[in-house]
Amino acid sequence: MISLQSVSVRVPVPRAPGQGWGTRTLLDDITLDLGERRVAFVGANGSGKSTLLRLLNGLVLASSGRVTVDGLDPATDGKSVRRRVGFVFTDPLSQLVMPTPLEDVELSLRRTVRDRTGRREAARGLLAARGLAHVAEQSIYDLSGGERQLVALTAVLAVEPAVLVADEPTTLLDLRNRLALRRIVAELDQRVVLATHDLDLARDADRVLVVDEGRIVADGAPAESIAHYERMMA
Numbered sequence: 001m002i003s004l005q006s007v008s009v010r011v012p013v014p015r016a017p018g019q020g021w022g023t024r025t026l027l028d029d030i031t032l033d034l035g036e037r038r039v040a041f042v043g044a045n046g047s048g049k050s051t052l053l054r055l056l057n058g059l060v061l062a063s064s065g066r067v068t069v070d071g072l073d074p075a076t077d078g079k080s081v082r083r084r085v086g087f088v089f090t091d092p093l094s095q096l097v098m099p100t101p102l103e104d105v106e107l108s109l110r111r112t113v114r115d116r117t118g119r120r121e122a123a124r125g126l127l128a129a130r131g132l133a134h135v136a137e138q139s140i141y142d143l144s145g146g147e148r149q150l151v152a153l154t155a156v157l158a159v160e161p162a163v164l165v166a167d168e169p170t171t172l173l174d175l176r177n178r179l180a181l182r183r184i185v186a187e188l189d190q191r192v193v194l195a196t197h198d199l200d201l202a203r204d205a206d207r208v209l210v211v212d213e214g215r216i217v218a219d220g221a222p223a224e225s226i227a228h229y230e231r232m233m234a
């Protein structure tokens, strides 16, 4: 279970020149229990979705209130939480650390597959299963945005996290790969929490929450929450 109890995130922001610093509230007193297998957050640009997701693996810490992931607090058990929570960033280059997809996936497998040859074969197999065999040994920088996004997802899933958190995982994908990603998310055994502007992906979730100016303004079945969001944005 993922729980947020009265969680707020506040950051210091500069006031007008010479006026010192003020505080901006990015998330405002959010209380949630997320027990569903597929949870999606939708909301306008800058509403606070990424900040909320980042709380789940300790990349952002609550200014007040408490976050727990399966009983672990990212503020105090950061390492254990990050083992449980696989995080896919909007910008894949911020997480692909090795020169090629093959090496990046191998890195993810280093704990589970000790033997080097076996690890290479396993990494090749995982990339092939995502239609990425042909780019396995290409430079990360020569991949298309969509290929990088799929490699990042493959590398994160290779660790077999208990929870997959994905921040706008379809932004760089073409229609075929968007459909493939929806299928991957639907078939995963793991729990998935994502933020997305892709309302088709959100519709596949068990629960959709609408974020607006750092608050949850709708929370429920996809059809109702998305209808609320569409009215809000009209």
Ligand SMILES: Nc1ncnc2c1ncn2[C@@H]1O[C@H](COP(=O)(O)OP(=O)(O)OP(=O)(O)O)[C@@H](O)[C@H]1O
Pocket (backbone or CB within 6 Å): 011, 012, 013, 024, 026, 043, 044, 045, 046, 047, 048, 049, 050, 051, 052, 195
């Ligand atoms: N460390 C920070 N300091 C100041 N402002 C911040 C900080 N982090 C985020 N923000 C601001 O908080 C707001 C919410 O950001 P966040 O990235 O969570 O939005 P989002 O809903 O994910 O948006 P998008 O859909 O555009 O990705 C934005 O206005 C952003 O500029």
